Structures are given as C-alpha cells and as structure tokens.
Amino acid sequence: MARSLEDAITKLERFVRERPALADVPVAIVGGRLVTLRDMLEMLRRGEHVEEILSALMRLGIDPSEDELKELAKEYYKGMRGALVVLTSEGCKVVTAEDAVREIEEGTEVGRVLMEMYLSMLRTMRMLLN
Amino acid sequence: MPRLNVAVYTAPNFEVATCYFWKAVKHLPEYAPVDAWEIHGLEANEAVREAVLHHLKEFDPAFFFGCGHGNPDVFTGQFYDRIFWTCNCRELAGRVVYLLSCLTAQRLGRDIVEKGAKAYIGYFREYVFYIEVPARCRDPITEDKYARAFFDTTLKLIGYLMSGKTVGEAFRMYIDDINKWIDYWSRQSDPDAKYIVSALTWDRDAARLYGDPTARVSSGALPFGGYGYAPEILSAILGASVGYAMTRSPMGAAKGATIAALTMFVLRKILKRLGSGA
Numbered sequence: 001m002a003r004s005l006e007d008a009i010t011k012l013e014r015f016v017r018e019r020p021a022l023a024d025v026p027v028a029i030v031g032g033r034l035v036t037l038r039d040m041l042e043m044l045r046r047g048e049h050v051e052e053i054l055s056a057l058m059r060l061g062i063d064p065s066e067d068e069l070k071e072l073a074k075e076y077y078k079g080m081r082g083a084l085v086v087l088t089s090e091g092c093k094v095v096t097a098e099d100a101v102r103e104i105e106e107g108t109e110v111g112r113v114l115m116e117m118y119l120s121m122l123r124t125m126r127m128l129l130n
Numbered sequence: 131m132p133r134l135n136v137a138v139y140t141a142p143n144f145e146v147a148t149c150y151f152w153k154a155v156k157h158l159p160e161y162a163p164v165d166a167w168e169i170h171g172l173e174a175n176e177a178v179r180e181a182v183l184h185h186l187k188e189f190d191p192a193f194f195f196g197c198g199h200g201n202p203d204v205f206t207g208q209f210y211d212r213i214f215w216t217c218n219c220r221e222l223a224g225r226v227v228y229l230l231s232c233l234t235a236q237r238l239g240r241d242i243v244e245k246g247a248k249a250y251i252g253y254f255r256e257y258v259f260y261i262e263v264p265a266r267c268r269d270p271i272t273e274d275k276y277a278r279a280f281f282d283t284t285l286k287l288i289g290y291l292m293s294g295k296t297v298g299e300a301f302r303m304y305i306d307d308i309n310k311w312i313d314y315w316s317r318q319s320d321p322d323a324k325y326i327v328s329a330l331t332w333d334r335d336a337a338r339l340y341g342d343p344t345a346r347v348s349s350g351a352l353p354f355g356g357y358g359y360a361p362e363i364l365s366a367i368l369g370a371s372v373g374y375a376m377t378r379s380p381m382g383a384a385k386g387a388t389i390a391a392l393t394m395f396v397l398r399k400i401l402k403r404l405g406s407g408a
Binding site for chain 1: 146148264316335
C-alpha cells in the first residue's frame, strides 16, 4: 500500500482515471465524514488529513469495525438506481436502495449478504489500487 | 451410461430471478452448437421433480443444468418444488451438473459428486445479479444492460461445455469471462457500474467446481448429429456434376451445386425438427 504522500497520490490518480466506476465508492471515514477514493485524492492534493488518509488506505478492506462497515455499506447502496436480485435460502429478494439500507439496519440475512459483498468489493479495490 | 450431446435443463419462471434465466436460456442457440445436441428443456410449470426424474430416465443426458432457488442441501424448481437434495440425488450419477442456484456448493454439490456425478459446478454463497428496473423481468441479453454480464457468462459456460471443453477448461473460461466483465464495468462512468462489479466479484468468488475436471459432455461441436456439413458437401459435388452434365457449363455446375446443397440443408433441418418432436 502507499507509503508516502506522492506514492498515494500517484496510485489514486491512476485508479480514478482507470476505474471511474469505483472511484466514488465510500471507503473510509476521514475527518468525521464518509469519503471515496476520489475525495481522498482531492484532500491529499490540498494537504488535508494526510496521515488519516494514508492510514485508511493501508487498512482498506481489512477488518473494519462493524459500525464503520454498516455506515459505509449503507452509504454505498444508497446510490443504486437499479436493484440487486439476491437469491437466498429463503427465496428471491429484489433489493432497491431503500431496501438495502433497511436490510442492513435490521441485520437480516440479506443485510448480511450486502455487507459482505461491500467488504469483498473493498478488498478488490485494494488489490486494484496496487 | 449417460449419452453425450444430450442435455436436460430446468428453467422455472415464477418470480423475477427465475424469469431472468428463463428469458436468458432462449438465447442458448447463440452460445452453443445446439444443432449437434438433443436438448430437453423443462420450463415454468414443467420444472418440477417428477418431470426432471422422468426426463433423466427417458433421455439419459450427460449434462444437466438448471436455475432455481436453493440452500446448502436443496435445489428447487417451479414454486420451490424440491428437485434434488442431499442424499437424494443419485439420478445425477454419471452426469455433469451445473446449478445456477445459491448455496448448493456447500453440501448438495459435494453430495452430487459423491453419489456418482462426474462433476458439479455451482455456488457456495447466495447468487446475486443487478438489474436495471426493479421488479420487472427483462431479457438480460437484449434488454437489460446491467444484467447482461451475469447471464452472458452463464450461457457461455453452458456453451463451452456443449462445445466439447472439459469441465475444468469451461470453468476456467467462465471465471475469465467474469473477470473481463468486471474489468469492463469498472472502467465505465455509469453510476450503477460499481454495483455490477461488486455482484460479479461476489458470484465469481462463490463459484465452485467439484469432481472430475477432465469430464466432458460433448463429443465435439459438429452440427447435425456429428456428421458436420459432409452431406451438404457431398450433395454439392453431386449437384455440380449433374449440373455440368446437363448444361456443359461452369454456371450450370455452380447452380446444380447450390441447389443440391441448399436442398440437403433444408431437408436435414426439417427431419431433425420432426425427429425431436419440436
């Protein structure tokens, strides 16, 4: 993972350029707010929260706390315009953005799947960032 | 002994998820050499255990594939009719099985292989896909651009098997295809692209292959029962000879060849259709 400011900016610039679909995924809480990799890049360029961002990049997708994961996942799924079709042991669920937030908040089986999917996504992004 | 180039599949259709696969499987001819195959589809209300068992016994296919809801021990069909379950799947012995269903790789898939199936492909976790319009069933290949990646890769997997690839080769190619779609969607600016990427990643990581990776379900992708286009070619030669003999001109030979080859092609299509009962 990025060990210096320059290295981090280079990696983030490349990622945002090559993977625009993933640049706006909320990935961490920095300065008390949920941020994406694109946000991190802009903040690093301005010299804001540098240590916090570098630390967040080091930990991307690695054992986030349950609360942090929940907040990030809910923010992530809020942006859905289509829907996820989830085949569970209880049948089929068509999950819209509103459904996703509710399922995560209520800790249902679908909510668990959504959170695990989001975490799996973070790990993929970590790999792509490097 | 299960018959190569024979397949039975289930495609229930009673809610959004099953409807998507039911629509997708209509595109199978675009992905697989169906002319070289005998395919028996059990769709909608036919996708039930009784019909599946009858078809497996009657047609003895080397390849069984299906879409349906599941759990670690059960694969279901129309309206959750239980088709196979752990310790009750001996009918799949000797066959290659692909279940587009959630969780069956946890236990049922292993049991299918332990009870004698040559190989099984399925999923260890919940299966997920992304659609453009909530609660509407659209054709995932031609109408729903977000769902396309999921069903394109599924149909390609089935097509690889039907084209003669081993189970191991087909599975690796399936994973590669998913990775290509992940790469494609991750490079798009569409705000929904990230949800497709995460669902594809999830499904890819949940996919499992058990059993013999060298198993095959096809003798090769030759149309019309394995003779290829040999009858058409022979007909063309005969037609050219007759055409030349009658007209003493190359044009006559060409016309004779064309008419004879086309006639043979159409005749074989008709006979195949009559033979399959379609």
